[in-house]
Amino acid sequence: MRKWSMFLILCMYLAILTKLILFKYIPLSEIIHHFNFTYNEYHWRSNNFVPFKTIYFYLYLADVNVSIRMENLIGNVIGFVPFGFILPFLSKNFQRLSAVAVATFCLSLTYEMLQLIFEFGSFDVDDLILNTVGGILGYLPYKITNLFYPFSKKKPADSLK
Numbered sequence: 001m002r003k004w005s006m007f008l009i010l011c012m013y014l015a016i017l018t019k020l021i022l023f024k025y026i027p028l029s030e031i032i033h034h035f036n037f038t039y040n041e042y043h044w045r046s047n048n049f050v051p052f053k054t055i056y057f058y059l060y061l062a063d064v065n066v067s068i069r070m071e072n073l074i075g076n077v078i079g080f081v082p083f084g085f086i087l088p089f090l091s092k093n094f095q096r097l098s099a100v101a102v103a104t105f106c107l108s109l110t111y112e113m114l115q116l117i118f119e120f121g122s123f124d125v126d127d128l129i130l131n132t133v134g135g136i137l138g139y140l141p142y143k144i145t146n147l148f149y150p151f152s153k154k155k156p157a158d159s160l161k
Contacts, residue, residue, distance in 0.1 A: 021115075055073065076127050079134060080133075082138055083104055100135055104134070
């Protein structure tokens with residue numbers, strides 16, 4: 001029963017995350033019109049393929065409101081914390097930090113590639129970095145809690161039969 005609940009929570013979380021990442025500037029009623037596969041020169045120049053370029057810009061160079069900086073930096077981390085927390089509850093395959101980090105990176109890469117291909121936003125390698133950090137941070141409370149209250153109870157040995 002707990003796995004089904006966590007699966008439903010994961011589905012709702014992914015639906016909300018998808019709306020916030022892919023469709024934040026596009027009304028849901030106009031999404032279908034956005035699948036046109038046209039690429040103009042401006043679109044390709046708005047992407048960032050240089051690691052830490054955007055992070056550095058927002059930390060040291062940006063002449064923008066502090067709330068915009070925080071939304072871009074901290075928002076990318078916080079948005080993926082629930083993913084790192086939920087995954088270990090769903091499968092034993094995700095009870096290692098490395099597995100959660102890889103899964104978070106792959107989910108983030110999927111969102112970034114969709115933004116690049118369908119022009120829902122711009123591809124930013126720094127989002128991959130920040131999102132993956134968020135997944136790792138989400139895993140930590142699970143791991144700490146699991147140390148004190150193990151979620152998977154070990155079955156007694158069959159030697160007493």
